[in-house]
Amino acid sequence: MTHGPSPHGFPPPTKTHTNHHTRAHAAPWEASLNTCGDPKSNVATDIPARFASIRAQGFSTILLWGAEYWLWRADNGDYSWLDVVNGILAANATAPPVSV
Numbered sequence: 001m002t003h004g005p006s007p008h009g010f011p012p013p014t015k016t017h018t019n020h021h022t023r024a025h026a027a028p029w030e031a032s033l034n035t036c037g038d039p040k041s042n043v044a045t046d047i048p049a050r051f052a053s054i055r056a057q058g059f060s061t062i063l064l065w066g067a068e069y070w071l072w073r074a075d076n077g078d079y080s081w082l083d084v085v086n087g088i089l090a091a092n093a094t095a096p097p098v099s100v
Contacts, residue, residue: 020060024050026085027066036069037076044080051088064088 025049028039047064052063070081 022059023063026064027069044084
């Protein structure tokens, strides 16, 4: 059984997949450095829907690409990218707590 096509162009997983991880853009991919501060390709509010779409396809691990950009934005006073990613991480944390 396969899932429907992804709106982001990712091949749909099947029930026979043994490798349930993928990666996703979570930062802009700009054609010019001039638009990095005001991206045209991707904004922070796009990330949760992209993550949810990939998760709905059956992927259990989704690696988000773009940490350098999130930190650059935070260093320049815009924490929206970090806030969005931290929200996704908090809502999807499945690791057991570490105890010593």
